Amino acid sequence: xxxxxxxxxxxxxxxxxxxxxxxxxxxxxxxxxxxxxxxxxxxxxxxxxxxxxxxxxxxxxxxxxxxxxxxxxxxxxxxxxxxxxxxxxxxxxxxxxxxxxxxxxxxxxxxxxxxxxxxxxxxxxxxxxxxxxxxxxxxxxxxxxxxxxxxxxxxxxxxxxxxxxxxxxxxxxxxxxxxxxxxxxxxxxxxxx
Numbered sequence: 222x223x224x225x226x227x228x229x230x231x232x233x234x235x236x237x238x239x240x241x242x243x244x245x246x247x248x249x250x251x252x253x254x255x256x257x258x259x260x261x262x263x264x265x266x267x268x269x270x271x272x273x274x275x276x277x278x279x280x281x282x283x284x285x286x287x288x289x290x291x292x293x294x295x296x297x298x299x300x301x302x303x304x305x306x307x308x309x310x311x312x313x314x315x316x317x318x319x320x321x322x323x324x325x326x327x328x329x330x331x332x333x334x335x336x337x338x339x340x341x342x343x344x345x346x347x348x349x350x351x352x353x354x355x356x357x358x359x360x361x362x363x364x365x366x367x368x369x370x371x372x373x374x375x376x377x378x379x380x381x382x383x384x385x386x387x388x389x390x391x392x393x394x395x396x397x398x399x400x401x402x403x404x405x406x407x408x409x410x411x412x413x414x
Contacts, residue, residue: 225273225283226401227309228253229300231318231341233375234270234290240383242361243293243374246317246341248390249359250286253397261288267306268299282401285309296341297348304349314354315400316345317393321370323360325385327414330357330396332405338370355400357393361386 230250231243238244254261257274264271269287276282285307289299304314312332318341323329333353336342346352364373378386392412400408 223280223282224313225285225307225309226397227285227287227300227304227307227314228397229296229314229316229345230286230288231293231296231316232288233292234288238375240378241375242319242378242386245319245359245361245386245390245393247288248387249317249357249393249397250288252391252394253284254286256394259286261286263290264303267302269303271303276398276401278402284397284401293341293344295344297344297346300345301348311349311351311354314345314349315357315397316342316354317357317359317397318342319361319374320358321361321363321374323358324362325360325382326389327360328358328389328392328396329360329413330355330400330405330408332356355405357396357400359386359389359393 230246232247254272259272259274261270261272268291269289271287273285287303289296291299332355364370396412
């Protein structure tokens with residue numbers, strides 16, 4: 222079996238943040254785990270909830286799934302610890318995160334780039350020493366009026382918005398599976414909107 226992919230769902234732990242836009246990454250990795258009947262367990266040494274799944278096929282692919290328990294701004298601590306433990310290089314790391322610069326319902330997959338003001342990405346870049354990991358960017362749109370971005374991403378979602386975001390998280394999970402199997406170009410052609 223080839224080197225596994227480390228799939229990082231960004232979010233904040235605890236019930237206060239469960240239904241906020243900032244936690245769409247958590248929902249996407251939870252969706253992936255559910256698809257393969259796998260449950261998360263707390264890994265206090267790596268400061269994350271983790272599990273792994275194997276994508277079936279002629280060449281099975283292992284995905285190590287993680288939800289950092291460090292809070293968003295320190296996500297890189299957990300990502301670095303788990304990547305080091307599993308000997309996974311940065312170019313086999315896939316990070317799923319919310320993206321203010323994309324409208325809700327839109328998704329983009331890319332490799333590399335800056336952090337665009339996203340503190341989770343900033344922390345991961347800092348701790349991995351590179352930005353050359355994959356990003357599955359789930360659109361959440363800009364806050365209305367003069368609302369601060371931090372207040373917007375951490376506000377509890379209305380039921381209709383929550384349902385739509387759960388669908389977006391499932392599509393992000395689809396994109397991760399496709400990326401692991403088919404590569405970046407094919408994934409961008411199929412999922413980038």
